[in-house]
Amino acid sequence: MIFKNSKLFAIELDQNDPLKSYRDQFYYPKGENGEEVLYLCGNSLGLQSKSVRPLVETELNVWAKDGVLGQHRRWEKFHEKLMANSARLVGANPSEVVVMNALTVNINLLLISFYQPTKNRHKIMIEKGAFPSDQYAVESHLDLHGFDPKDSLIELTPRTGETTLRTEDIIDTINDLGEELATIIMGGVNYYTGQAFDMETITKAGKSVGAFVGFDLAHAAGNIHLNLHEWNVDFAAWCTYKYLCAGPGAPSGIFVNKKHHHWTGPRLAGWWGQNKQTRFDMGPDFDPIQTVEGWQISNAPVLGMAPLLASMKIYDDVGMIAICDKSQKMTGYMEFLLKENLPEINIITPNDPNQRGCQLSLVIPGGKAIFESISQKGIVCDWREPNVIRVAPHPLYNQYSEVYNFVQIILHTILG
Numbered sequence: 001m002i003f004k005n006s007k008l009f010a011i012e013l014d015q016n017d018p019l020k021s022y023r024d025q026f027y028y029p030k031g032e033n034g035e036e037v038l039y040l041c042g043n044s045l046g047l048q049s050k051s052v053r054p055l056v057e058t059e060l061n062v063w064a065k066d067g068v069l070g071q072h073r074r075w076e077k078f079h080e081k082l083m084a085n086s087a088r089l090v091g092a093n094p095s096e097v098v099v100m101n102a103l104t105v106n107i108n109l110l111l112i113s114f115y116q117p118t119k120n121r122h123k124i125m126i127e128k129g130a131f132p133s134d135q136y137a138v139e140s141h142l143d144l145h146g147f148d149p150k151d152s153l154i155e156l157t158p159r160t161g162e163t164t165l166r167t168e169d170i171i172d173t174i175n176d177l178g179e180e181l182a183t184i185i186m187g188g189v190n191y192y193t194g195q196a197f198d199m200e201t202i203t204k205a206g207k208s209v210g211a212f213v214g215f216d217l218a219h220a221a222g223n224i225h226l227n228l229h230e231w232n233v234d235f236a237a238w239c240t241y242k243y244l245c246a247g248p249g250a251p252s253g254i255f256v257n258k259k260h261h262h263w264t265g266p267r268l269a270g271w272w273g274q275n276k277q278t279r280f281d282m283g284p285d286f287d288p289i290q291t292v293e294g295w296q297i298s299n300a301p302v303l304g305m306a307p308l309l310a311s312m313k314i315y316d317d318v319g320m321i322a323i324c325d326k327s328q329k330m331t332g333y334m335e336f337l338l339k340e341n342l343p344e345i346n347i348i349t350p351n352d353p354n355q356r357g358c359q360l361s362l363v364i365p366g367g368k369a370i371f372e373s374i375s376q377k378g379i380v381c382d383w384r385e386p387n388v389i390r391v392a393p394h395p396l397y398n399q400y401s402e403v404y405n406f407v408q409i410i411l412h413t414i415l416g
């Protein structure tokens with residue numbers, strides 16, 4: 001698409017936007033002066049859709065009216081309402097996806113199963129600069145098994161002078177590690193650079209050397225096209241409070257490939273993973289459900305899950321094709337405007353649309369001072385140490401004219 005550096009052009013794009021009606025389905029935050037802020041922080045906390053409150057109220061009403069009877073009538077199966085729709089979102093079968101716990105908890109639970117080191121095969125591969133929680137989790141598993149990160153943690157680093165990873169280098173590392181590689185766990189989209197990794201190719205290489213392959217999809221779910229089952233990924237987990245707009249601390253989704261559903265390896269067990277026919281017999285023997293549900297531990301946090309029903313309905317209505325289409329256009333437009341107006345800004349996110357979602361990570365002269373100044377002017381985005389401003393226009397509620405305004409505000413702030 002040929003972009004133009006003009007407000008009128010941005011307004012025209014908004015008028016022709018097939019998703020324009022969705023913005024009204026969300027509450028848009030206001031600043032202290034009562035005016036709408038410019039919210040570009042969908043990569044951190046997605047906005048609340050207007051259908052969330054009635055869905056939560058429904059569960060509150062059931063609780064008020066029925067007390068514990070709601071448990072057997074309704075909540076025992078509540079998580080099942082989120083299996084098929086979440087599976088569609090990540091390209092999986094309904095039996096491969098369940099929502100439970102929080103993201104880092106799930107990464108830890110999945111690593112209990114999918115990191116099974118031996119004397120010769122004990123290495124875990126991750127991208128350097130992965131989200132710290134993932135790094136802590138991975139190192140804690142090495143520690144649990146008595147391995148030293150210095151020997152067993154392989155961190156992928158960009159080439160000198162580059163900020164993102166090349167797929168060929170990732171694949172070479174996997175092949176070099178060969179039978180020493182136990183597990184790959186990488187972000188689907190790196191939280192800092194916004195780089196989307198080629199998960200299909202990485203999985204293929206990882207499987208060819210006999211490793212388990214998993215992804216932290218916190219910045220990928222609802223942001224980029226995913227096809228986990230077809231790609232033969234072993235496991236994955238994501239949060240639902242970012243692009244998926246399910247609210248602060250909302251529970252996490254996990255994926256476990258069907259081929260592992262008759263699992264006899266290690267896992268941490270709990271009664272919600274127990275065969276549903278016998279769960280309430282309260283017997284001592286664990287007989288796991290032969291789907292991803294076998295990895296559940298506790299009963300579902302219904303009030304935390306209800307908002308996700310709202311977003312899953314919207315995502316189902318819109319579909320990832322339309323989401324990705326707008327995302328590429330909107331982020332491409334931001335990139336174009338930044339390059340036209342502010343060539344001194346270094347966009348460290350890849351410019352190939354297949355290697356990113358909607359986030360751009362900007363290294364700006366003036367760094368944090370500029371970030372603080374634009375925040376005072378009503379822009380909500382975020383700063384990540386040591387030197388990046390992350391901006392992520394969300395296809396469901398952001399507009400091209402906001403992208404235009406954002407660049408103008410940055411421009412005027414830098415020029416003083």
Ligand SMILES: Cc1ncc(COP(=O)(O)O)c(C=O)c1O
Nearest residue numbers: 102103104105131133191218239
């Ligand atoms: C990539 C990534 N992984 C893990 C986490 C941690 O999530 P939680 O606090 O839900 O465990 C985050 C949080 O923002 C994240 O961005």
